[in-house]
Amino acid sequence: MYSCPHCHEAGFSTFAKLFAVSFAPATCSHCGGQAYLHITHALMALIAWILLTWVFIGVAIWQGMSIYLIGTIPAFVLAVDKFMLKAPMRACH
Numbered sequence: 001m002y003s004c005p006h007c008h009e010a011g012f013s014t015f016a017k018l019f020a021v022s023f024a025p026a027t028c029s030h031c032g033g034q035a036y037l038h039i040t041h042a043l044m045a046l047i048a049w050i051l052l053t054w055v056f057i058g059v060a061i062w063q064g065m066s067i068y069l070i071g072t073i074p075a076f077v078l079a080v081d082k083f084m085l086k087a088p089m090r091a092c093h
């Protein structure tokens with residue numbers, strides 16, 4: 001669970017946080033306040049994932065082993081965790 005900018009309690013699930021955007025905010029399960037994750041966090045996660053995926057593509061080509069392409073999956077999880085789940089949510093007014 002992730003903390004709410006209104007009541008500072010853990011009121012948002014991982015799923016709710018990842019899909020909360022400014023035009024469709026998530027609702028806190030403690031206070032009912034609405035909050036969202038700013039789009040820049042999603043863009044940073046996307047850019048980090050693309051860059052990491054290119055590293056794995058490079059290694060796959062260099063090693064001649066396409067199995068390295070599977071590295072894109074942990075890279076995606078890492079990018080989402082680092083840039084989206086650890087980012088603070090914004091309160092809706």
Ligand SMILES: [Zn+2]
Nearest residue numbers: 004007028031
């Ligand atoms: Zn709250």
